[in-house]
Structures are given as C-alpha cells and as structure tokens.
Amino acid sequence: MKQLVILGGGYGGLRIIEHLLTPDLPDNVFITLVDRMPFHTFKTEFYALAAGTEPEMKIRVPFPNDSRLNVKYGEVERIGLDEKAVHFANGDTLEYDWLVIGLGCEDKYHNIPGADQYTHSIQTLGATRQTYTAINNVNPNGYVTVVGGGLSGVEVASELRESRPDLNIRILDRGESILSPFPKKLQDYASQWFHEHDVELISMAQVNRVEPGVVYNHDQQIQSDAIIWTAGIQANRVVRNLPVEQDNIGRVKLNQYHQIPSYPDVYVVGDCASLPFAPSAQLAEFQGEQIALILKKDMKEEEYPASLPIIKLKGTLGSLGKKEGFGVMGKVSLVGQMPRVMKSGVLWLYKKHLG
Ligand SMILES: Cc1cc2nc3c(=O)[nH]c(=O)nc-3n(C[C@H](O)[C@H](O)[C@H](O)COP(=O)(O)OP(=O)(O)OC[C@H]3O[C@@H](n4cnc5c(N)ncnc54)[C@H](O)[C@@H]3O)c2cc1C
Incomplete structure (x- = not known):
C-alpha cells in the first residue's frame, strides 16, 4: 500500500480529500488525514x-466518512523531510509516501513585547473559544481593544458591537485607514459604519508593548479589559521550522506543481x-484542487501536465455585523x-456542499 498523509483538515486539506475520494482513486492508496x-x-x-453571535456547532462539520480515509x-x-515521517507531540510517528502540509497560519506578533502573552487570538478554534470567554466576561461598559484593522x-469589532452594545470598542491600525489593502470607497464606508456605531478608530498607531490590560500606542497607555490581536499572520510554526526556502512570513516556496522543490513528494497548501496572493480560504481551495490533480498523476504514475491553470480568485467579501458588508469583485467595489x-x-x- 502507498500512504498519502494530509496534515490539516482546513479549507485546503479538505478540498484535496474531496477531489481524491473519487471512484478512480487507485486501490493501493490509503489516505490519512491528521x-x-x-x-x-x-x-x-x-x-x-x-x-458570541454564532454558536460553534454552526461553524464546523464532521470530516468525510470513507473506508479509504483514516x-x-x-x-x-x-516533520522529518529526509526520513519521510511526521512526529506528534505525544511521541507517535507516521510515515508517508506523499505528504500534504495544510496546517494554516498563526498570529504574527512582530516581536512586540507582551503581545503574544496578553492578547487574545482568533486564529485557531481553541484560541477563539478563549477569546469568546474573555470578551463576554468583560464587565458592562468595559473596554475592548482590537489591534489591527484588516479584514x-x-x-470581529463590528460583530462585537452588535453582540455587546454596552462595550467601549476601539480599533488600532498602523495605516491612515482601516482596510488599507481595499479600495478607498470601502475604507470610507467601513469607517463611517464604525463612526455611526460608536467604535473608536485610532489610525497611524504604533503598538510597541502590551502589558496585562494595557496596550502602549506610541507613548500612550490604552487601558483595555480585553485585547484582540489581528495585526498579522505567519505560517504555522511546524512549517516555519522546516529547513526549506520560505518567504517573509514563513510560507514555503514551491515549484509550479505546489511541491517543495527539493522534496517533490511533499506538497504545501x-x-x-x-x-x-494574500492567504485566503478561496486560494487554499483552488490550490487544493490543483494538488489533487497532480497527486492522482503521482498515484497512477502518469505524466504531469506541462502547466497548471492560472489561479483566478473571485474576490473578497467582508461583513460589518449581520446586515452590512463590503466586497471587491474584480474591479467592482460593493x-x-x-x-x-x-x-x-x-x-x-x-x-x-459539505452536507
Ligand atoms: C476572522 C477571519 C476571517 C476570514 N475571512 C476570510 C474570508 O472572508 N474569505 C477568505 O477566503 N478567507 C478568509 N480568512 C482566511 C482563511 O480562513 C484562511 O486563509 C484559510 O482558513 C486557510 O486555509 P488552510 O487550509 O490553509 O488552513 P486552515 O483552514 O486554517 O486549516 C488548518 C488546519 O490545520 C489544523 N492544525 C493546525 N496546526 C496543527 C497541528 N500542529 N497539529 C494538528 N493539526 C493542526 C487546524 O486544526 C486546521 O483544521 C479569514 C480568516 C480569519 C481568521
């Protein structure tokens, strides 16, 4: 039997599995999702x-149930790339013939002292559960600071405004406006929404330290009952620790088939x-479909296509609470x-689609 191991059942990993669990999957291939x-x-x-506006049950689904999938x-x-084995925190190991790494990202704290210790995260489910608890335990009329005014x-700030009208909420952003990668029309619309909903926007911020309950912006102390960090991401630590070429946020540089050039049996999604492109669920899914196609060629020992289709993304949609939002579709701003x-x-x- 040949063993394909997929690390991470997120948007990329799951899309690969969906595209592999088809009738033409060779009988001698066994897939393990980790x-x-x-x-x-x-x-x-x-x-x-x-x-606190959606329960956890509404934002998760079981993994596929299929006899060809463990x-x-x-x-x-x-990950031991030379020994072709994955090592687990409990001491287990798992060997592979082909590996897909889809472990997602983590917060990036830019070496700001205290940021990793005293802020809350929404990058993993476990961390988000803790963030929910922290925010919802803030006393009436307390202060919540969101560091980072990207998507x-x-x-999170707009949804929190609707969930907790009593709270004092502010967003700190290092740019001139929130949503800086988006067109000005969207920046202005979102800024106006926050203005009307009594959320303070602090632009040109320079967070240089975080202590329990305090964010230091330049020299100013901002007292906060809860601090949420959304000011940057980087690749998962397991990936950043790999001895392979990476970009400035630890993402692995790949060949045209999404393989690590020196380890072509290893794909990264x-x-x-x-x-x-900026990381997104849409991108992970698109790339996942291409990886599934190439993996099937590996499994059937067929030749690769000369090239893969160019990745074309549909756009980005964002929410401002439950009733309003913004988006970019091609050149159109909504x-x-x-x-x-x-x-x-x-x-x-x-x-x-996922049933
Ligand atoms: C608040 C928020 C809003 C967003 N909105 C959008 C949006 O509107 N549109 C969009 O396209 N993108 C959006 N994104 C980005 C999008 O969520 C990510 O780009 C996408 O999830 C990446 O998919 P992935 O498959 O790479 O990783 P993920 O979906 O993050 O999956 C990674 C998987 O790996 C598992 N894992 C991680 N580490 C380990 C480990 N050490 N051991 C075992 N398992 C592990 C995790 O449990 C998870 O299941 C948003 C992100 C956030 C945080």
Missing part, C-alpha cells in the same frame, strides 16, 4: 464565534504555501446589504 480537531472548522467565521487526531510537532479585525447577503450566501453554499 488534525488536532475532530472536525473541519470554518475559520472565516471565527470572528462571529469570538463575538482520520488521525493529534498535535503535529515536527478579521474589522469583522493554503496559508503555509508561498503564492503571489458596499451595503448586498455584499453581506452574498457573504452569507457563500457560507450557505459551502455548508450545503
């Missing part, structure tokens, strides 16, 4: 879980892969209820 969680989680909705639960500690910072309805529709379709 994850620390017993289900696939919708990371794009973690902001709502943290804010699911192993465990915490991946290290996830904006989504999603937030761990260095691609010329604001208001329509992009919010579209975002909910995308989630509905995704859930329906």
Whole structure:
C-alpha cells in the first residue's frame, strides 16, 4: 500500500480529500488525514464565534466518512523531510509516501513585547473559544481593544458591537485607514459604519508593548479589559521550522506543481504555501484542487501536465455585523446589504456542499 498523509483538515486539506475520494482513486492508496480537531472548522467565521453571535456547532462539520480515509487526531510537532515521517507531540510517528502540509497560519506578533502573552487570538478554534470567554466576561461598559484593522479585525469589532452594545470598542491600525489593502470607497464606508456605531478608530498607531490590560500606542497607555490581536499572520510554526526556502512570513516556496522543490513528494497548501496572493480560504481551495490533480498523476504514475491553470480568485467579501458588508469583485467595489447577503450566501453554499 502507498500512504498519502494530509496534515490539516482546513479549507485546503479538505478540498484535496474531496477531489481524491473519487471512484478512480487507485486501490493501493490509503489516505490519512491528521488534525488536532475532530472536525473541519470554518475559520472565516471565527470572528462571529469570538463575538458570541454564532454558536460553534454552526461553524464546523464532521470530516468525510470513507473506508479509504483514516482520520488521525493529534498535535503535529515536527516533520522529518529526509526520513519521510511526521512526529506528534505525544511521541507517535507516521510515515508517508506523499505528504500534504495544510496546517494554516498563526498570529504574527512582530516581536512586540507582551503581545503574544496578553492578547487574545482568533486564529485557531481553541484560541477563539478563549477569546469568546474573555470578551463576554468583560464587565458592562468595559473596554475592548482590537489591534489591527484588516479584514478579521474589522469583522470581529463590528460583530462585537452588535453582540455587546454596552462595550467601549476601539480599533488600532498602523495605516491612515482601516482596510488599507481595499479600495478607498470601502475604507470610507467601513469607517463611517464604525463612526455611526460608536467604535473608536485610532489610525497611524504604533503598538510597541502590551502589558496585562494595557496596550502602549506610541507613548500612550490604552487601558483595555480585553485585547484582540489581528495585526498579522505567519505560517504555522511546524512549517516555519522546516529547513526549506520560505518567504517573509514563513510560507514555503514551491515549484509550479505546489511541491517543495527539493522534496517533490511533499506538497504545501493554503496559508503555509508561498503564492503571489494574500492567504485566503478561496486560494487554499483552488490550490487544493490543483494538488489533487497532480497527486492522482503521482498515484497512477502518469505524466504531469506541462502547466497548471492560472489561479483566478473571485474576490473578497467582508461583513460589518449581520446586515452590512463590503466586497471587491474584480474591479467592482460593493458596499451595503448586498455584499453581506452574498457573504452569507457563500457560507450557505459551502455548508450545503459539505452536507
Ligand atoms: C476572522 C477571519 C476571517 C476570514 N475571512 C476570510 C474570508 O472572508 N474569505 C477568505 O477566503 N478567507 C478568509 N480568512 C482566511 C482563511 O480562513 C484562511 O486563509 C484559510 O482558513 C486557510 O486555509 P488552510 O487550509 O490553509 O488552513 P486552515 O483552514 O486554517 O486549516 C488548518 C488546519 O490545520 C489544523 N492544525 C493546525 N496546526 C496543527 C497541528 N500542529 N497539529 C494538528 N493539526 C493542526 C487546524 O486544526 C486546521 O483544521 C479569514 C480568516 C480569519 C481568521
């Protein structure tokens, strides 16, 4: 038997499995999916879980049940590329013929003292559960600071405003405006939404230290009952520790078939892969489909295509609470209820697709 091991049942890993578990999967291939969680989680909705507007049951589904798939639960500690083995925190090892690494990303703290200790995260399900507890335990009229005004910072702050109208919420961002990678029309719309909903926006921020209950912005102390960190991401630690070429956020540089050039039996998908796009669920899925195609060629010992289709992404949708949102589709910027309805529709379709 040949063993394919897939690390991470997120958007990328799950899409690969879906595309492999077809009638033409060779009989001599066995697939093992490894994850620390017993289900696939919708990371794009973690902001709502943290804010308390969606229960956990609504943002997760079981992994596929198929006799050709084994699911192993465990915490991946290290990958031995030369020995072709995965090492787990509990001492287990798992050998592979082909490996897919789809372990997602972690917060990046930019070496700011205290940031990793005294802020809450929405990057993993476990961390998001703790963030939910912390925010919802803040006393009435308390202060919550969100550090980082990108997509996830904006989504968690707006959702929290609807969940806890009593709280004093502010977003610190190092740019001139929140949502800096987005068109100005969207930045202005979101800023206006926060203004109308009494969320303070602090621009040109320079967070240089975090202590329990205090964010230091330049020299100013910002007292906070809870601090949420959404100010940057990097590849999973397991991936950053690999002795292979990486980009400035630890994502692995790959060949045109999404393989590590010096280890062509190892594929990297999603937030761990260095691609010329910002990390996203959509990108992880698109890339996952291409990896499944090439893996089938490996399994059937067939020739690879000369090239793979160019990755074309559909756009980005963001939410401002449950009723409004924003989005970019090609060159078109959308604001208001329509992009919010579209975002909910995308989630509905995704859930329906996964059954
Ligand atoms: C609040 C928020 C909102 C977002 N909104 C959007 C959006 O609107 N649209 C969009 O396209 N993208 C969005 N993203 C980004 C998107 O969620 C990620 O790009 C996407 O999840 C990446 O998919 P992935 O398969 O690489 O990893 P993930 O989906 O993160 O999956 C990684 C898997 O690996 C497992 N894992 C990690 N480490 C270990 C370990 N050591 N041992 C065992 N298992 C492990 C995890 O449990 C998880 O199941 C958002 C992200 C956040 C945080």
